[in-house]
Amino acid sequence: MEKIVIKVGSNLLIKNNDINKKYIIKLSYIISELIEEGKKVVLVSSGANAAGLQYLKLHPLKSLAQKQALCAVGQVQLMKIYENAFDFHNKKIAQILLTADDFYNRKRFINLKNTLIGLNQFGIIPIINENDTISTDEIKFGDNDRLSSQFAIGWGADGLMLLTSVDGVLDENGDVIKVYDKNIQIKEFKKTSLGTGGISTKIDAGLSAAASGIKTCICNGNKLENIKEFVSGKNVGTVFMPDKKLKGKKAWIAFLSKSRGKVFINKGARDALMNKKSLLPVGIEKIEGNFEKGEPVNIYFNNKLIGKGIPNYSAEDAVVICGKKSGDIAKIGNFDYDEFIHVDNMVIF
The missing domain is CATH 2.30.130.10 (PUA domain)
Structure with missing residues (x-):
């Protein structure tokens, strides 16, 4: 794998109602090692809401306007943490905030791809999140599982990792499904209080990415060694095996356009x-x-x-x-x- 998208959710990034800085330090170390090996890595990260709550010393908010304002504040704090963590490894980061419209609109999508080309040329690590401050229902992803899948498809990634707090997709007996099969009955989990996507959204994301030729896995993000194992070709967690790879305009038409x-x-x-x-x-x-x-x-x-x-x-x-x-x-x-x-x-x- 040369191009890898790693999605990490709020349930992994937040501990005791605050951003888990130790986790981010470990994650930045592994991503930096991959880049030293010649890989191109994009990180899709949640956590802005929690970072904003902690920074402003507030409790969870219900007003949409307040939530959007909170994310605007929290994004700054979250990026500071990532910046400090990657700085230990002499790596620079860039923030990209997206809405679904950035994929639906062909011109904006091409501009996004050109930005990624420039960041790769500079050796800068893109950190992606939904632009909650301007998202409405019409242009909202709703969860970073879907965002990471569409981004991986648009970028032409080779691998997509959806890091979660369980070992993978579990069957009704509680055993990990090694290779996903839609005919197997799965065990459903309730959404965490911090995240917006459940196991079904991760499965949908995995199926979409695999259909575009991207090998995808849902695996335990608490075991960060899973990242290097997956990139090296090993199957970890639940794997979605890739189908024929669509590139360029065809991929956009099939999976990203509205x-x-x-x-x-x-x-x-x-x-x-x-x-x-x-x-x-x-x-x-x-x-x-x-x-x-x-x-x-x-x-x-x-x-x-x-x-x-x-x-x-x-x-x-x-x-x-x-x-x-x-x-x-x-x-x-x-x-x-x-x-x-x-x-x-x-x-x-």
Whole structure:
């Protein structure tokens, strides 16, 4: 593995209602060693809320405005701790605060990737968290499991580690599932009072990352030796084995973009897509949604989601040309593309 994303949650970072500085010191040592070995590491870290509470000597707050203000204060304190910890190893850090919009919007996503390239060139360690100070329900991840998975996909990581306080995903008998299988009945745990994601959110994150070709594990973060073992190729905790690796635009379309509409196709079009052909208007049966040209849409056959793509036409234009042959479209008006979605701008699941 060359590029690794490590997510550490509040339940590991907080002890006695304060940031566990000893833990961060140990974590920074291991990450610094990996970087000395030539690895590229991104850390996704929770803990801003707890750091803010401790700094301001407050009890947990209920007002959304107060919580957002608290995170703004806590981020500064949390980064100070990380800065001091990594400074022991002569490593510099950078903070990146994200919302889901930073992934949905293609231009902002490209800007994020360019920032990471620059940080890597300088040898600086990015520390990622959700931008709680400006997040609303529409652009909120809600938990850092989902954020870390989407970040790993967008960055093209080789490995993703979701560090938690248990040894992995447990089956109903309490035994660790070595390689995740969705058919195995799992043991559910209540969310911690500090974290926002439970085991189900970690599983969803693991499945998404693995589907994009990223080997993922859910493992015990109290055993920090798990990090180097996983990076060296050993299976620790519960592993999600990677599928085919999607890169660049295809990965963004499949896992990061937000669909704005639905396209329902016939059997002929489905067969063409399975043979890596473009989607033509003649194969479209129905359009739903109010999307513009270039806004991602989901593709359905027999009401089953089979793919996702970026259309050359808006929903308004699509209603006019759907079901029509390319030769007939040219007679209707100013429609420049033969393909409704070109094969290069489409992913079939």
